[in-house]
Amino acid sequence: MSILKKLATRLPPAPKAFLRAGHNSLRTLRNSFYATYRFLRNSSTVRSALDRDLLSAVIYKQFHAVEKGLALPQPRPGFGAEAINNLMGHITHYETSFGPDTTSANARAALKQYVAFNHGLGVDVHALEAFLAKAPNGTPEGEGGAIKLQRGDLFPVPQDTAIEFLRSRRTLRNFTGEAIPQAVLEDIYAVASRAPSVCNRQAGGVYFATGRAQIDHALSFQNGNRGFGEKIGALAIVTADQRAFTSPGELHQDYVDGGIFAMSLLLAAHAKQLGGCMLNWSVDAGRDRSLRLALGIPEYETIITMIGFGVPTEQFSIALSPRVPAEARLHWLD
Numbered sequence: 443m444s445i446l447k448k449l450a451t452r453l454p455p456a457p458k459a460f461l462r463a464g465h466n467s468l469r470t471l472r473n474s475f476y477a478t479y480r481f482l483r484n485s486s487t488v489r490s491a492l493d494r495d496l497l498s499a500v501i502y503k504q505f506h507a508v509e510k511g512l513a514l515p516q517p518r519p520g521f522g523a524e525a526i527n528n529l530m531g532h533i534t535h536y537e538t539s540f541g542p543d544t545t546s547a548n549a550r551a552a553l554k555q556y557v558a559f560n561h562g563l564g565v566d567v568h569a570l571e572a573f574l575a576k577a578p579n580g581t582p583e584g585e586g587g588a589i590k591l592q593r594g595d596l597f598p599v600p601q602d603t604a605i606e607f608l609r610s611r612r613t614l615r616n617f618t619g620e621a622i623p624q625a626v627l628e629d630i631y632a633v634a635s636r637a638p639s640v641c642n643r644q645a646g647g648v649y650f651a652t653g654r655a656q657i658d659h660a661l662s663f664q665n666g667n668r669g670f671g672e673k674i675g676a677l678a679i680v681t682a683d684q685r686a687f688t689s690p691g692e693l694h695q696d697y698v699d700g701g702i703f704a705m706s707l708l709l710a711a712h713a714k715q716l717g718g719c720m721l722n723w724s725v726d727a728g729r730d731r732s733l734r735l736a737l738g739i740p741e742y743e744t745i746i747t748m749i750g751f752g753v754p755t756e757q758f759s760i761a762l763s764p765r766v767p768a769e770a771r772l773h774w775l776d
């Protein structure tokens with residue numbers, strides 16, 4: 443314990459509370475400065491020179507606006523003409539600077555559908571057609587646009603089964619210690635990658651540790667795994683890429699999209715009959731930096747949370763974790 447902390451323990455309650463409030467305020471300010479500084483450095487909010495990843499995020503955002511327009515109940519002929527011009531400029535810049543890839547191909551696929559939709563509706567799409575006809579060599583098959591579905595396609599599982607599945611997820615802290623094969627984690631990732639994200643920019647990412655030494659090393663930075671961490675079979679470190687964000691209002695979007703992605707990983711693991719325990723990453727800037735340094739996680743990725751996964755033991759206890767009364771959290775606006 444530092445000398446200051448020792449002195450503080452001897453203070454009467456009022457000055458002690460005052461000191462604590464001051465100390466915590468400073469820590470909070472430092473943490474928010476750290477988050478804001480990283481956001482300004484990494485997102486395209488103030489950066490004008492866009493590298494590949496930043497430009498890719500902008501293109502995803504822009505062609506998703508086309509997809510959304512096409513998915514409306516009554517798409518408006520010629521919608522978003524100016525935005526589409528802008529998008530063509532970005533795709534050209536991207537292809538010229540970095541070559542064609544899935545980003546440019548997906549954007550082109552969405553634009554192709556836009557052209558098809560506008561055909562015969564009196565909209566001038568000549569410039570767009572000319573642009574699409576000149577896809578650079580090596581452009582892969584793209585996926586983008588909208589598809590028609592039936593209501594039943596959206597709900598393939600009976601309601602009771604789906605609800606039972608969701609309600610049966612409980613935080614598990616009793617694992618056998620068996621390692622989790624990489625193929626299983628890849629399946630979990632593939633399902634979780636379907637998580638919704640702002641303008642489909644998909645900032646959520648994950649670093650998996652599967653070897654005992656690597657899991658234990660990463661867990662040594664985390665304060666909530668005592669008594670069960672050593673039996674975790676695979677550790678996920680969930681991140682969100684700040685380079686996906688483009689405007690000041692998105693300062694905290696990393697935690698929204700990263701949190702949704704983390705929950706999707708947890709549910710996907712549950713579907714694969716693995717137990718899971720989210721492991722908070724509610725840490726000061728200094729601890730955050732230490733973990734990045736130790737694991738090589740770049741500064742542009744916000745660390746959202748860790749998740750321990752593992753095979754459940756045959757029998758175990760779980761915390762009941764009762765919920766607060768609905769009145770405290772469930773509100774009606776009318």
Ligand SMILES: Cc1cc2nc3c(=O)[nH]c(=O)nc-3n(C[C@H](O)[C@H](O)[C@H](O)COP(=O)(O)O)c2cc1C
Nearest residue numbers: 611612613615665666667719720721722723747763
């Ligand atoms: C972001 C987050 C961080 C968490 N961190 C920890 C942790 O560090 N250690 C732990 O044992 N449980 C942790 N939990 C698990 C919670 O205690 C648990 O989700 C909560 O009590 C509700 O119980 P349930 O998940 O079984 O419904 C965390 C949960 C979340 C969502």
